[in-house]
Amino acid sequence: MTDVFHPTTEAEAADLIRAHAEAGRALALFGGNSRSGFGNAVRAEAKLSAAGLSGIVAYNPAEMVITARAGTPVAEIEAALAANGQMMSFEPMDHRPLMGTDGEPTIGGVFAANVSGPRRFVAGAGRDSLLGVRFVNGRGEIVRNGGRVMKNVTGLDLVKLMAGSHGTLGFLTEVTFRVLPVPKATETIVISGLNDAEAAHAMAAAMALSVEVSGAAHLPESVKGRFAGGGLPDGEATVLRLEGLPSSVAVRAEKLGAAMAPFGAVGRLDMATSLSLWRKIRDVLPYADGTKRPIWRVSVAPSAGHQLVAALRLEAGIDAFYDWQGGLVWMRMEADPEAALVRHYIKALGGGHATLMRASEKTRAATPAFEPQPAPVAVLSARVKEKFDPQGIFNPGKMG
Amino acid sequence: MTDFIRFMDPQPAILSRRDAIVADLVDLLPKDCLIHAPRELVPFETDAFVSYRRVPLAVALPRTTEEVAAVMRYCHKYGVPVVPRGAGTSLSGGAIPQEDAVVLGLSKMSRILDIDFANRTATVQAGVTNLNISEAVSPEGFFYAPDPSSQLACTIGGNIGMNSGGAHCLKYGVTTNNLLGVRMVLVDGTVIELGGKHLDAGGYDLLGLVCGHEGQLGIVTEATVRLIAKPEGARPVLFGFETSEEAGSCVADVIGSGIIPVAIEFMDKPAIEICEAFAKAGYPLDVGALLIVEVEGSEAEMEAMLADIVEIARRHGVKTVRECQSATEAALIWKGRKSAFGATGRISDYICMDGTVPLSQLSYVLKKTSEIIDRFGLRVANVFHAGDGNMHPLILFNANDPDDAARAEQAGNEILKLCVDAGGCLTGEHGVGIEKRDLMTHQYGKVDLDQQMAVRAAFDPGWLLNPSKVFPLEGRPAA
Numbered sequence A: 001m002t003d004v005f006h007p008t009t010e011a012e013a014a015d016l017i018r019a020h021a022e023a024g025r026a027l028a029l030f031g032g033n034s035r036s037g038f039g040n041a042v043r044a045e046a047k048l049s050a051a052g053l054s055g056i057v058a059y060n061p062a063e064m065v066i067t068a069r070a071g072t073p074v075a076e077i078e079a080a081l082a083a084n085g086q087m088m089s090f091e092p093m094d095h096r097p098l099m100g101t102d103g104e105p106t107i108g109g110v111f112a113a114n115v116s117g118p119r120r121f122v123a124g125a126g127r128d129s130l131l132g133v134r135f136v137n138g139r140g141e142i143v144r145n146g147g148r149v150m151k152n153v154t155g156l157d158l159v160k161l162m163a164g165s166h167g168t169l170g171f172l173t174e175v176t177f178r179v180l181p182v183p184k185a186t187e188t189i190v191i192s193g194l195n196d197a198e199a200a201h202a203m204a205a206a207m208a209l210s211v212e213v214s215g216a217a218h219l220p221e222s223v224k225g226r227f228a229g230g231g232l233p234d235g236e237a238t239v240l241r242l243e244g245l246p247s248s249v250a251v252r253a254e255k256l257g258a259a260m261a262p263f264g265a266v267g268r269l270d271m272a273t274s275l276s277l278w279r280k281i282r283d284v285l286p287y288a289d290g291t292k293r294p295i296w297r298v299s300v301a302p303s304a305g306h307q308l309v310a311a312l313r314l315e316a317g318i319d320a321f322y323d324w325q326g327g328l329v330w331m332r333m334e335a336d337p338e339a340a341l342v343r344h345y346i347k348a349l350g351g352g353h354a355t356l357m358r359a360s361e362k363t364r365a366a367t368p369a370f371e372p373q374p375a376p377v378a379v380l381s382a383r384v385k386e387k388f389d390p391q392g393i394f395n396p397g398k399m400g
Numbered sequence B: 001m002t003d004f005i006r007f008m009d010p011q012p013a014i015l016s017r018r019d020a021i022v023a024d025l026v027d028l029l030p031k032d033c034l035i036h037a038p039r040e041l042v043p044f045e046t047d048a049f050v051s052y053r054r055v056p057l058a059v060a061l062p063r064t065t066e067e068v069a070a071v072m073r074y075c076h077k078y079g080v081p082v083v084p085r086g087a088g089t090s091l092s093g094g095a096i097p098q099e100d101a102v103v104l105g106l107s108k109m110s111r112i113l114d115i116d117f118a119n120r121t122a123t124v125q126a127g128v129t130n131l132n133i134s135e136a137v138s139p140e141g142f143f144y145a146p147d148p149s150s151q152l153a154c155t156i157g158g159n160i161g162m163n164s165g166g167a168h169c170l171k172y173g174v175t176t177n178n179l180l181g182v183r184m185v186l187v188d189g190t191v192i193e194l195g196g197k198h199l200d201a202g203g204y205d206l207l208g209l210v211c212g213h214e215g216q217l218g219i220v221t222e223a224t225v226r227l228i229a230k231p232e233g234a235r236p237v238l239f240g241f242e243t244s245e246e247a248g249s250c251v252a253d254v255i256g257s258g259i260i261p262v263a264i265e266f267m268d269k270p271a272i273e274i275c276e277a278f279a280k281a282g283y284p285l286d287v288g289a290l291l292i293v294e295v296e297g298s299e300a301e302m303e304a305m306l307a308d309i310v311e312i313a314r315r316h317g318v319k320t321v322r323e324c325q326s327a328t329e330a331a332l333i334w335k336g337r338k339s340a341f342g343a344t345g346r347i348s349d350y351i352c353m354d355g356t357v358p359l360s361q362l363s364y365v366l367k368k369t370s371e372i373i374d375r376f377g378l379r380v381a382n383v384f385h386a387g388d389g390n391m392h393p394l395i396l397f398n399a400n401d402p403d404d405a406a407r408a409e410q411a412g413n414e415i416l417k418l419c420v421d422a423g424g425c426l427t428g429e430h431g432v433g434i435e436k437r438d439l440m441t442h443q444y445g446k447v448d449l450d451q452q453m454a455v456r457a458a459f460d461p462g463w464l465l466n467p468s469k470v471f472p473l474e475g476r477p478a479a
Helices: A010-023 A074-082 A107-112 A158-162 A196-207 A220-226 A246-263 A272-283 A302-313 A337-349 A361-366 A373-389 B018-028 B038-044 B065-080 B130-140 B157-163 B205-209 B244-257 B267-279 B301-314 B327-338 B340-347 B358-373 B400-419 B438-445 B446-459
Strands: A003-005 A027-030 A047-049 A056-060 A067-069 A130-136 A141-148 A171-178 A185-192 A214-220 A237-244 A266-269 A295-298 A318-323 A328-333 A352-358 B058-060 B081-084 B100-107 B114-116 B121-125 B178-185 B191-195 B220-226 B233-240 B263-268 B289-296 B318-322 B349-352 B381-383 B395-396
Touching: A003 A074, A010 A047, A010 A130, A010 A171, A010 B358, A027 A295, A056 A074, A074 A107, A074 B400, A107 A171, A107 A318, A141 A158, A141 A295, A141 B446, A158 B058, A158 B065, A158 B205, A158 B446, A185 A246, A185 A272, A196 A214, A196 A237, A196 A246, A196 A302, A196 B438, A214 A220, A214 A272, A220 A272, A220 A318, A237 A272, A246 A266, A246 B301, A266 A272, A266 A337, A272 B018, A295 A302, A295 A337, A302 A318, A302 A328, A302 A337, A302 A361, A302 B114, A337 A352, A337 B178, A352 B130, A373 B191, A373 B289, A373 B446, B018 B058, B018 B065, B038 B058, B065 B081, B065 B100, B065 B178, B065 B191, B065 B220, B081 B157, B114 B130, B130 B157, B130 B381, B157 B220, B191 B205, B220 B233, B220 B395, B233 B244, B233 B301, B233 B327, B244 B289, B244 B358, B263 B267, B267 B289, B267 B327, B267 B340, B289 B301, B289 B327, B318 B340, B340 B349, B340 B381, B358 B395, B358 B400
Parallel strands: A003 A047, A027 A047, B058 B100, B081 B100
Antiparallel strands: A056 A067, A067 A171, A130 A141, A130 A171, A185 A237, A185 A266, A214 A237, A214 A318, A295 A328, A295 A352, A318 A328, B114 B121, B121 B220, B178 B191, B178 B220, B233 B289, B233 B318, B263 B289, B263 B381, B349 B395, B381 B395
């Protein structure tokens, strides 16, 4: 039986990690287990959970900054923020529906995976809101980096490095991040009937306007049916979100609607419908189908997204929809992940990266989840890893 | 010139080989790309932190990434330290060389390589100035958001080195939030690319690590940055208060109310007087402190936000509210603010602090700052980015009086420690450089600094890149 450790203090976690480093025993790090399917299979003798390190440490709404222990449930953070009219501007996705997991997502997990949502392309990802971290490195030392102020260039920014390192550099114990006021109004402009390429043009045109679009997604016919009750008109839907003060959103919606009219039929979704739609887009609900069919999350230049899908369609059975102005492509493969093809076309279209989010155990074992890096960058990354975790005890294999 | 801050001792083995090194570098680079005559080296002996000067061994001004790589390969092979330099506008001494170092200046790499409006990106060489990017994309209705006061001169390479901010980053973030990719040369001459036109990293966020590296991890030669559509309109409004404390608590309340202006800038009485004398911006002279609050958006949106902000300011006893009536007036208001450092430099020598504090501590830190300044018998002008708590006390002193200079440095150090103790940090946007290097132990413990230095060593195990900076000279790992 694998040991599972649930330290309740940072010092206890540090002791455990030091002991494992000395014994050369690998640890699988996790929070609520809702995102444990990320990355490659981990080879570890024991598991270390952050769930016991829970609770909001400090939250001063007037400063728009919150500090919480890494194992704090995201739901608890969201509730505390909502009570003060604030939110995480990076809109972290809930991976449970897509991945078919059921744990309680933790705030440490959000940052360890650098999770974000539809607002990412204008408001940044988790890494952009994260101001400070405490973590235990692979030597069992407690390390602090960053702080709790928005502007801070004191020393090397290890905060960014920790975000998205999937528990391979350190065991996060505490995070401090920036929050923002919840917009008082949200509306969505819908343009109907555009194909993927036309939608990319329309979204780029919308982003060139001074109307502050905070969400730009394209839902082809094949996925649109999955937004049942979403209030969307017939045909493909290109959706553009506006947020802010009610009077301002109304004015901007008029302006954006008029500018989009030459592209296709324009409709508008009210606040309640918009909130529900963008939550479904955030959580990739079209592909939350209870299967293990492979799902790719691809980040490319916005204009390259639809070209990638068009190229792949000629050679593989795929279904796709787009967020981030077309630069975030969610792709569900019929059967085979077609990793070589996907990676080939990403490179050919100017670069980016694809992450295998979901697949059967067998497929995952045969397909590296993360984008392989050019040799010099891979060498550098390995050296960086060695500086945090010299014995290689954290999540071995996960990002390798 | 003062000498409290130590530089690394120049290595005699390198100094004695100076002529050979210069000859080799002349061979490596095209004509006019290497400066080595003693008289011509003088302009490179310091940056905007003028209290310290060191004449470098030579200055290389490559024109391409390949030439940068050639210089790095050579310096790496022979163990010659390298100090990268953009426009030399660092306020923390980040670009001050040392006697045994080659300065690697990026000023000849000043071409805009690609502007891609569909993807809202610009790819530029590192020597392109910050303002050049915005000017190049302005006709199409875009801009590049981070706007340090020195944006006319400072380069994007330097901005990446220091993770520069500016007045408008309250809404749009600092350099790291607007940087999509870099091409950089590692210490051994290897060229790598991080990021691109897409978002987020496929592996470790090395791009995030490189931003703000202060020239310690490599030489950035090209950058891809995010462009943003210009707002429909923008309007700065002046708010005059009787005291700094009132202005400080007004800032905290505006932010706490959920309104996020694009910028909230603060000036105390001495700063107002200095800037007004220089820029004739129309600042009220009968107030103790001034806030410049800028909102942007449609007319309706600006009206609504301003009404709320005025209401909050009234609660804090605002004396003067002045909305500008024209674009010219708005430009003048910003000219006054952005020329604060230059205008101060005309009347006195000064050093500029850069600590950041939590907003709730603004008033307290302002009060303590003036106590410290009084105790040292000096004068101070405060002008800073209040919305994000990034303070810039300008400590005025006479550089010709060594005693005065010494007291200014000591007062500055005490103010920075005050910022850290109030829950903030040593530097919000200027960088550690040499200026704040020896205060790092006040903000970070040994383990914290060791971890940072270990990461640094993953890039530059021999400590050749800008080696006198950021980390205290004592306690470094053996190279």
